[in-house]
Amino acid sequence: GESVGLHLPTLSVQEGDNSIINCAYSNSASDYFIWYKQESGKGPQFIIDIRSNMDKRQGQRVTVLLNKTVKHLSLQIAATQPGDSAVYFCAEREIQGAQKLVFGQGTRLTINP
């Protein structure tokens, strides 16, 4: 099962640098994946999604990569800005059932000026 801990993985980057946040998902049957950003005291905010029949998708300043072979998802943020500081969660949706999302542990991204 998944471990639930009180200490999030953290990533600190310099403003203007690129950030890469990684996520290992658990279910090979998942068909849809989403990256969410969560700022303190707020709900998860949609960033970008990708279906399992794709391996890459680009948005504005963000790119998601999916490697189904090793069940790995990554989020790349280009030219990070102070407003990118937040906790980032990946979420997977199982292809069967009620289409619930299962969230990963989360990574805290800190942007240094």
Next chain:
Amino acid sequence: EPEVTQTPSHQVTQMGQEVILRCVPISNHLYFYWYRQILGQKVEFLVSFYNNEISEKSEIFDDQFSVERPDGSNFTLKIRSTKLEDSAMYFCASSPRDGYTFGSGTRLTVV
């Protein structure tokens, strides 16, 4: 841009009391969800609701929990007898199928 609205933003209740958390999902969405997040932890699935009935629930969603969609627009989560460990952020979400939209959450504090 359409939003999922949750009220109240913060609820303090005594242990053993009943609470009702309210949500107004996006109007043309078909799937509705409740999630919770204990401080510092990940977001956990509680229950999903589709076609006016529960479609899936987690182990957390025991007999103390219930959901309703009383009037076709509101979506409520009731906790009958709150426990200290129910203290968490509770998020409502809705989806047409893909692209889940979350509300800002209700912070429930049980004292």
